[in-house]
Structures are given as C-alpha cells and as structure tokens.
Amino acid sequence: MAVIVVTGMARGGTTFAAKVIGEATDRPTHPEILNPSDRRVPKGVLPYQADPPMPYLERRFKKAIELNSILKDPFLAPYVTTIRAHWTNQVIAMVRHPAAVANSFVRVGWWPRTDHLPIPQHEERHLRLAALYQYIYSGLVADKVPIFRAEDLANKPITTMMKMLMALGEEGDITVASKYLDPSFGTDLGRGQHKFRRSPAAMDNWKRTPMLIHLKAILREAPIAQTWY
Numbered sequence: 407m408a409v410i411v412v413t414g415m416a417r418g419g420t421t422f423a424a425k426v427i428g429e430a431t432d433r434p435t436h437p438e439i440l441n442p443s444d445r446r447v448p449k450g451v452l453p454y455q456a457d458p459p460m461p462y463l464e465r466r467f468k469k470a471i472e473l474n475s476i477l478k479d480p481f482l483a484p485y486v487t488t489i490r491a492h493w494t495n496q497v498i499a500m501v502r503h504p505a506a507v508a509n510s511f512v513r514v515g516w517w518p519r520t521d522h523l524p525i526p527q528h529e530e531r532h533l534r535l536a537a538l539y540q541y542i543y544s545g546l547v548a549d550k551v552p553i554f555r556a557e558d559l560a561n562k563p564i565t566t567m568m569k570m571l572m573a574l575g576e577e578g579d580i581t582v583a584s585k586y587l588d589p590s591f592g593t594d595l596g597r598g599q600h601k602f603r604r605s606p607a608a609m610d611n612w613k614r615t616p617m618l619i620h621l622k623a624i625l626r627e628a629p630i631a632q633t634w635y
Contacts, residue, residue: 408474409467409473409477409496410477410497411477411489412424412477413483413497415501415543416507416511418501419500420478422560424477427476428475428476435475436475436477439463439477440481441479454538456484458485464492467492483546486546487549496574497551497552498553498574500555500559502555502557504536507539520537523538554569559586561591563583564581567580
C-alpha cells in the first residue's frame with residue numbers, strides 16, 4: 407500500500423489533477439487533511455506553519471496509506487521533506503497562472519491567511535497572494551518536486567498525464583485523461599487576466615510588482631514545459 411500526494415497552491419489545480427490521476431490508476435482520492443475548515447485539524451495549527459503537526463499527520467497519513475489513495479492537499483506544500491522521510495516519495499505539485507489563481511480566490515470569496523508567515527504583509531490582498539505564491543513554489547522548486555501546469559493537463563491531457571505518471575513511477579490508463587480535454591481552459595488570460603476586472607488598478611499593480619517579477623524568475627527554474635511570461 408502507498409499514497410500519492412498532490413500539492414501546490416490552493417486554487418491551483420490540485421483537485422483536478424488528483425481526480426484524473428485517481429481515475430487513471432484506479433485509486434480513491436483522499437480529502438485534504440490540513441484544510442483550515444476541517445474540524446479534525448488540531449486547534450492552533452495554522453496554514454503553512456513552519457513545524458508540521460506530526461502526531462496528527464501520522465494518523466491521517468496512516469489512513470490514506472491503508473486506502474492506497476491519492477492525497478490532494480495544497481496545505482502540505484511546505485512539508486515535502488517530512489512527507490518523503492516518513493510516508494512516500496510519490497509527490498508532485500500543480501501550478502496555475504497566478505492571475506487565474508487570484509481570480510479563483512475572488513470568485514469563491516475567501517483568501518488564505520498569511521500574517522503568520524515570513525513573507526511581506528502587503529495591504530493589498532492581491533500582493534499578499536503573490537507573496538504566498540512565491541513562498542510556496544520557491545519551496546517546491548528547492549525540494550525538487552516535479553511541477554505540472556493545470557493548463558497543460560486541460561489542454562494536453564494524455565501527454566501531461568503520461569509525464570505525471572512517469573514522475574510518480576506509476577502505471578495507469580492515460581487514455582481516461584482524454585475526457586478532460588478543455589482547449590478553452592486558461593484562454594481567458596488574453597481577455598483581461600481571467601476576467602479579473604473588479605479593480606483595474608490592483609491588476610496593474612499585480613502585474614508590475616517586483617514580487618511578481620521575482621516570481622517569474624522562480625517559475626522559469628521549475629520543471630515546467632512552458633512559461634506564461
């Protein structure tokens with residue numbers, strides 16, 4: 407029995423990827439174990455905190471391993487080294503265009519907490535999100551986690567699924583990915599940055615901020631086939 411971990415940024419395509427991988431490998435998907443809305447998460451545990459809550463993670467990973475499942479959880483991103491040391495080496499991450507992630511947070515109406523993290527605490531929530539995006543993916547790149555684009559999984563599902571399974575050392579029916587083909591996924595970027603129109607000034611600041619410029623350099627170093635920039 408083993409568990410596959412799919413992590414990355416919240417709203418970044420982890421649910422999509424876990425679903426497709428689960429179908430390809432005939433495994434169930436496991437619910438997030440560190441989502442702040444889950445009442446089973448110990449009181450006082452904060453998203454992306456430096457120290458992983460080990461006794462709690464031990465219990466939840468034990469169950470996920472017993473089920474031979476796909477564990478999708480963006481809140482596990484800072485703990486890849488711990489996950490590899492204790493539970494599994496089968497870890498991949500998903501990445502999605504930062505403007506698409508921002509738009510998704512606007513659409514669902516909630517934003518991740520960042521005030522406890524060692525990142526700039528900008529007044530504008532869009533810039534705080536950029537700082538969190540940089541924080542998460544710089545860590546995943548440093549940990550040499552295979553990173554895949556959600557846009558590629560939608561636009562080139564079979565090719566991308568084949569690469570994902572190779573990275574995981576898994577076999578599966580990659581043809582199941584074909585039903586998720588969506589050539590329109592991500593194309594809104596050419597029409598106002600994923601319809602992010604609520605604040606044009608904020609969007610201009612988002613695109614011009616040094617934080618995003620630095621983020622571009624980080625993403626170019628990641629094992630991503632193409633760049634958005």
